[in-house]
Amino acid sequence: MRVVLGVGGGIAAYKSAELVRALQQQGHAVQVVMTQAARQFIQPLTFAALTGRKVIEGLFSEASPEETLSSAVEHIAVAQEHDALAVAPATADLLAKFAHGLADDFLSTLYLAFTGHVVLAPAMNNAMWEHPATQENVAKLRARGCRIVEPEEGWLACGSIGPGRLANPVAIAQEIDLLGIQKKDLEGETVLITAGPTQEPLDPVRYVSNRSSGKMGYAIAEAAARRGAKVVLVSGPVNLAAPRNIETIQVRTAQEMRKAVMEHLKQATIIIKSAAVADYYASEVPKQKLKKTATRLSIELDPTPDILAEIGQSKGDRLLVGFAAETQNLIEEARRKMNSKKCDMLVANYVNQDGIGFESDRNEVEILSRSGEIAHAGPADKIEIAEKILDQIATLRLSLHAADARA
Numbered sequence: 259m260r261v262v263l264g265v266g267g268g269i270a271a272y273k274s275a276e277l278v279r280a281l282q283q284q285g286h287a288v289q290v291v292m293t294q295a296a297r298q299f300i301q302p303l304t305f306a307a308l309t310g311r312k313v314i315e316g317l318f319s320e321a322s323p324e325e326t327l328s329s330a331v332e333h334i335a336v337a338q339e340h341d342a343l344a345v346a347p348a349t350a351d352l353l354a355k356f357a358h359g360l361a362d363d364f365l366s367t368l369y370l371a372f373t374g375h376v377v378l379a380p381a382m383n384n385a386m387w388e389h390p391a392t393q394e395n396v397a398k399l400r401a402r403g404c405r406i407v408e409p410e411e412g413w414l415a416c417g418s419i420g421p422g423r424l425a426n427p428v429a430i431a432q433e434i435d436l437l438g439i440q441k442k443d444l445e446g447e448t449v450l451i452t453a454g455p456t457q458e459p460l461d462p463v464r465y466v467s468n469r470s471s472g473k474m475g476y477a478i479a480e481a482a483a484r485r486g487a488k489v490v491l492v493s494g495p496v497n498l499a500a501p502r503n504i505e506t507i508q509v510r511t512a513q514e515m516r517k518a519v520m521e522h523l524k525q526a527t528i529i530i531k532s533a534a535v536a537d538y539y540a541s542e543v544p545k546q547k548l549k550k551t552a553t554r555l556s557i558e559l560d561p562t563p564d565i566l567a568e569i570g571q572s573k574g575d576r577l578l579v580g581f582a583a584e585t586q587n588l589i590e591e592a593r594r595k596m597n598s599k600k601c602d603m604l605v606a607n608y609v610n611q612d613g614i615g616f617e618s619d620r621n622e623v624e625i626l627s628r629s630g631e632i633a634h635a636g637p638a639d640k641i642e643i644a645e646k647i648l649d650q651i652a653t654l655r656l657s658l659h660a661a662d663a664r665a
């Protein structure tokens with residue numbers, strides 16, 4: 259692979275030289291980009307000598323106008339020519355810049371222009387790492403598909419003990435190396451995915467909804483695209499950016515979600531219904547805002563369309579994957595739902611456990627198949643869970659194709 263290695267201004271910058279060596283030993287070509295602050299910690303000459311390439315340091319070239327013209331948009335060219343962007347050490351400042359889309363130096367501009375894999379290896383003082391601002395930035399970047407190589411616990415250069423030490427350069431190199439063997443087992447498939455909650459209006463300002471964040475569905479959509487599938491994502495209202503290079507249809511209500519799903523059903527070979535569709539809606543929504551009165555308010559709700567059951571009735575040879583969020587009797591409820599909705603597979607999780615499920619970046623699920631097998635995944639980042647779910651789907655798809663071929 260062609261890897262751009264961004265080096266930030268932290269004590270651990272000297273370890274990036276070891277990372278360069280580890281990547282080269284794995285057969286990767288490395289181009290180093292250093293920030294201004296990084297040069298306070300390590301000389302560009304070290305990287306230039308190791309890579310045999312000029313280290314990129316600034317957004318604006320100091321070369322002559324003629325030379326500048328040939329590389330005037332170097333950050334775009336570098337973005338297009340490389341398969342992976344790794345940043346080690348990823349300082350608190352760089353994480354904040356990436357999370358917020360700032361582009362005031364070469365590395366942060368390159369991050370925005372980069373459409374390939376991004377691996378971030380943070381390193382900093384433990385209080386900086388644990389600060390809510392840093393943690394929110396990391397969560398945001400993770401939700402966007404960046405791989406975070408977590409810092410290790412131990413003695414830090416500042417004298418304190420805790421999480422914040424740069425992960426072992428060999429482990430970071432392995433993480434980057436794994437990207438190169440990206441599975442392409444969903445090539446030729448068209449995956450239709452629903453994600454997020456729906457909102458069912460009660461009046462012009464109020465609605466019934468649920469706590470689904472859409473993170474699980476978005477992670478599956480992005481992972482399926484990485485694995486070679488054409489992906490159509492039908493999303494309820496969420497606070498997530500539409501994934502790059504994925505056709506995303508934004509909907510609000512269960513009715514709108516049904517319509518969008520039915521319109522795209524024909525082209526789909528795999529349908530993954532991870533959305534938390536509201537079960538009830540108000541069929542008669544008043545035109546004016548409901549007024550507060552001292553008396554009890556009763557609102558009549560009707561069942562929303564059961565999209566999963568409807569697809570199950572006429573799915574043909576499409577592979578149908580449902581989701582079940584439960585607070586008790588997980589496996590029994592999941593099995594009942596899988597059978598009654600005619601799903602081929604069902605992903606079930608508890609939603610009453612702290613730190614996983616709704617609104618979280620992490621999840622723990624049971625993946626039930628019609629054959630009776632149950633695969634467990636997690637607790638892990640939703641990106642990792644997404645890969646495990648797709649592993650199961652790809653295996654099932656393969657076995658169904660093989661059965662068809664035998665028939």
Ligand SMILES: Cc1cc2nc3c(=O)[nH]c(=O)nc-3n(C[C@H](O)[C@H](O)[C@H](O)COP(=O)(O)O)c2cc1C
Binds near residue numbers: 266269293296381
């Ligand atoms: C001696 C020293 C060590 C530092 N080590 C770190 C560090 O390990 N991690 C970090 O996030 N910031 C560290 N900083 C702060 C960064 O250098 C500072 O936030 C800088 O703006 C980061 O620049 P960058 O965006 O180019 O990485 C350190 C600062 C000093 C003076």
